[in-house]
Amino acid sequence: MPVITISRQLASLGDEIAESVSRRLGFELIDRDALLKKFLPDLSAHETHMLSESAKFYLNLRGTENYISILRRSLHGYVHENPVVLLGFGGRALFSGHRAALNVRVTAPFETRVSRIRKRYSMTAEEAASTLLKSDRRQSRFVRTVFGDDIGDPLLYDLVLNTASLSADECAGAVISLFRELESNLKITEPAGQAAVCETPEFKNQAESEFAHLLDMYNIEWKYEPKTFPIEWDAEGNVAKAFRPDFYLVKFDTYIEITAMNQKYVTEKNRKLKRMRELYPGVKVRIVYKKDFNSLVERFKLGKEG
Amino acid sequence: METDFVRIAFTSETIAARVAELGARITSDYAGEEPVLVGVLKGSSYFLADLSRRIDLQVKIDFMSIGVYQGTTKTGIVRITKDLDIDVSGKHVLLVEDIIRTGLTTGYLVQNIEARKPKSVRVCSLLANPDQQLISFPIDYTGFTVSGEWLVGYGLDIDEKWRNLPYIAEIRRPAHV
Numbered sequence: 040m041p042v043i044t045i046s047r048q049l050a051s052l053g054d055e056i057a058e059s060v061s062r063r064l065g066f067e068l069i070d071r072d073a074l075l076k077k078f079l080p081d082l083s084a085h086e087t088h089m090l091s092e093s094a095k096f097y098l099n100l101r102g103t104e105n106y107i108s109i110l111r112r113s114l115h116g117y118v119h120e121n122p123v124v125l126l127g128f129g130g131r132a133l134f135s136g137h138r139a140a141l142n143v144r145v146t147a148p149f150e151t152r153v154s155r156i157r158k159r160y161s162m163t164a165e166e167a168a169s170t171l172l173k174s175d176r177r178q179s180r181f182v183r184t185v186f187g188d189d190i191g192d193p194l195l196y197d198l199v200l201n202t203a204s205l206s207a208d209e210c211a212g213a214v215i216s217l218f219r220e221l222e223s224n225l226k227i228t229e230p231a232g233q234a235a236v237c238e239t240p241e242f243k244n245q246a247e248s249e250f251a252h253l254l255d256m257y258n259i260e261w262k263y264e265p266k267t268f269p270i271e272w273d274a275e276g277n278v279a280k281a282f283r284p285d286f287y288l289v290k291f292d293t294y295i296e297i298t299a300m301n302q303k304y305v306t307e308k309n310r311k312l313k314r315m316r317e318l319y320p321g322v323k324v325r326i327v328y329k330k331d332f333n334s335l336v337e338r339f340k341l342g343k344e345g
Numbered sequence: 346m347e348t349d350f351v352r353i354a355f356t357s358e359t360i361a362a363r364v365a366e367l368g369a370r371i372t373s374d375y376a377g378e379e380p381v382l383v384g385v386l387k388g389s390s391y392f393l394a395d396l397s398r399r400i401d402l403q404v405k406i407d408f409m410s411i412g413v414y415q416g417t418t419k420t421g422i423v424r425i426t427k428d429l430d431i432d433v434s435g436k437h438v439l440l441v442e443d444i445i446r447t448g449l450t451t452g453y454l455v456q457n458i459e460a461r462k463p464k465s466v467r468v469c470s471l472l473a474n475p476d477q478q479l480i481s482f483p484i485d486y487t488g489f490t491v492s493g494e495w496l497v498g499y500g501l502d503i504d505e506k507w508r509n510l511p512y513i514a515e516i517r518r519p520a521h522v
Contacts, residue, residue, distance in 0.1 A: 100460035103424065256413065257423050257453045259480070291452065293481050323481050331477060331493065335447060 041066075042118050042140040043218060044130030046190065049174040050152035050159070053145035055207035056200070057126040060214050070126040078113035079106070094184035098290060107133075107185055108260060127178075131195055132186035135240075135262050141218050144196040145210065151203050187262075187289050194267075240264075246299035246332055247285055253335075260289040268322070270314040282311045284324055294324040297332060305329075349516045354496060355489060357511040360471075363488045364392070367469065368399025370486065371439065379403045380437040381463075385454065386410035386427060387508070388443030391500040392471045392488075396441060407431045409454060423453060429461075438463045442470040443500045444491070448480035455482060472496065472513075 043060060047053020061068035075082065075090065079101075082090070089096040090106065097106040104112070111133050117123070125133070134140035147155075149171065156167035182190040193199045198217055200210045240263040242248040247263075254261045265287045271280035284294035296312065298305055305328065312326055327335070355363075371380075379402065384393035386408050397404055410427035438458055445451050451468060458466050469486035474493065495518055497503055498510030507514070 100457065103422075253449065255422075257449045259449070259452070288480065290456065291480050291482070293479070295479055325479050325481075327479065335477075 041218070041222060042123050042125060042130075042134055043214065044125045044134055044140060044142045045145060045214075046127065046129070046131060046143070046196065047145040048147065048152065048178070049171055050155040051145045051147040052155075052202040052207045052210065054126065056143075056145055056202075056210045056214065057124050059207055059211035060218075061124040063211060063215060064122070064124075064218070066122040066124045068124045068126060071128045074110060074114070074125075074128060078110055078117075094181040097185050104258060105260070108258065129182040129186045129188065129190070132182070132188055132262070135265060139221075141198070141214070141221055142196045143214055144193065144199045145202060146199065147202045185289075187287065187292060188265075243285075244297075244299050246297050246329075249336060250286065250295070250297050250327070250332070254286070254288070259291075262287045262289065266294075268315050268319055270311060270318060280311070282315045292323060294322065296324065296326045298326060298328050299332065300329070351494075351515040351517055353512050354491070354494070354515045355499075355513040357499075360488075360499060360513065361395070364395045364471075365399050367486050367488060368396055368401075371396075371469070372399075372401045375400075375402055375437060375439075378437050379405065380439050381405045381407060381431055381433050382439050382441055383429065383433075383454075383458070384408045384441045385443070385450070388500045388502070389441045389471070391508075392443055393441045396469070405431055405436075407433075411450060411453065423450075425457065429458075433458065433461050433463045436463050438466045439485075440466065440468050442468065444472040444474075444496070445470040445484060446474050446477045448478045448482065452480035452482060471499070472501075 043064075043066065045053055045057045045060070047056075057068055057070075060066070069077070075087075079086075086096075086101075099105055101109060114123075114125075114133055131140075131142040134142070149168075152171055153164055153167045156162060156170055157164060160167070160170075162170065179190050182188050188195060198214065200213065202210055242251065242263070251261065251263070264283050264285060267281045267283040269278040269281045271278070273279045284296045286295040286297070287293070288295065296308070298308060300308075308326070312324065315322070315324060382393060382397055382400075382404050384390060384406070387410070393406070397406060407429045408427055409425060409429060411423050412426040413423055440451065440454060440458065442451055445468070451470070455466055455468065467485040468482065470484055471488040472491045473484050473487045473489075474491050477493065494515045495503065496513055497507035497516055498513045500508055501513065502508040503516065507516075
């Protein structure tokens with residue numbers, strides 16, 4: 040079943056758009072509170088407090104899984120049967136690799152949001168600005184800590200809306216229209232009888248798929264090709280070459296590139312990797328060569344991995 | 346079986362000397378503390394036994410072991426098959442490994458121990474291969490740096506064989522893999 044995730048700035052009309060989309064499509068609207076209530080119904084008072092105060096707490100283990108992994112797994116199971124509009128909570132990242140997810144970001148100019156907040160809460164301009172800045176910082180920190188994403192990066196979303204001169208209903212119409220378009224395309228491309236839900240991405244080769252399985256075994260949260268790093272630009276500043284590592288290990292903040300190809304392509308890949316390390320020295324990236332990968336898989340078969 | 350051996354990578358004397366150095370460093374780093382040494386079964390048993398006797402502090406010793414639980418999934422899930430007996434909350438934990446390659450196992454255990462709110466978690470590994478390490482966490486104490494060779498002895502095994510060699514040897518890649 041389909042999912043629409045809506046990420047929004049405070050006072051960007053994101054909540055109103057989510058409500059309108061949910062009502063018009065008949066999808067269930069799930070926000071942070073509903074999410075926790077539904078999938079972690081037995082939270083203690085301490086856990087509830089910590090989850091509202093600390094983004095890092097979501098990465099703590101509860102049993103053998105961390106909170107995010109429990110929520111992701113539960114949500115994926117739930118949306119199998121129920122169409123959902125997921126509001127906030129870095130919902131896009133929870134559905135990375137999910138082919139039937141439409142990811143929307145709702146924004147508005149700061150001044151527009153200040154004016155909306157002032158009207159809504161009868162605040163001064165300074166109070167409104169301070170409220171917005173706090174909220175923006177909090178959201179950004181949450182998404183960065185839990186998912187390693189930059190919430191403001193437009194490339195994370197399928198559709199970014201600016202509500203400066205649009206109403207919530209107009210924006211909801213745009214979301215629904217795009218959703219309908221995608222839905223009809225998915226129906227055409229899905230083989231008969233197969234659900235339009237894909238919990239694992241389509242890997243380029245067997246090695247990537249095996250590596251994803253290894254990570255799953257160790258309950259290591261990963262994302263597939265979540266980020267592209269530009270490494271060469273032309274004279275006009277357009278990106279001429281980019282490097283997109285295969286995996287991102289969220290908890291360990293490390294990108295992994297799996298190389299299952301011939302040596303001549305490896306040389307080009309090494310060159311890209313070297314350039315990437317020069318341009319992004321703070322980003323941890325590892326490359327796994329074919330030989331090492333085979334050895335890794337062999338060791339696992341022997342139960343010898345360390 | 347002797348024909349499978351390529352060379353002795355680390356003699357028992359070399360190992361003993363390095364273990365003594367590591368023990369002295371740990372003694373100095375944890376001065377005044379009472380760390381819990383957690384050995385990862387089964388490979389680290391010899392290393393832990395020797396290392397702990399080279400640490401001049403009150404230490405506590407415990408073990409952990411992980412295995413693959415097959416369940417209903419295609420690939421299985423890694424689970425703890427021997428958990429800690431000691432409550433490590435508020436304590437300094439030193440995880441003792443025989444070898445760290447990709448770091449998947451150690452990363453898993455460190456995450457698990459961290460969830461118990463210890464005062465600190467550090468990692469000590471007799472052998473480490475930084476080129477293979479995929480999961481990035483600091484290895485606070487490393488005995489020897491190795492590359493991708495197949496090693497046995499002093500706790501390391503292939504199919505449960507050769508653990509009890511007093512030295513570490515490189516062997517030819519087993520024929521069945």
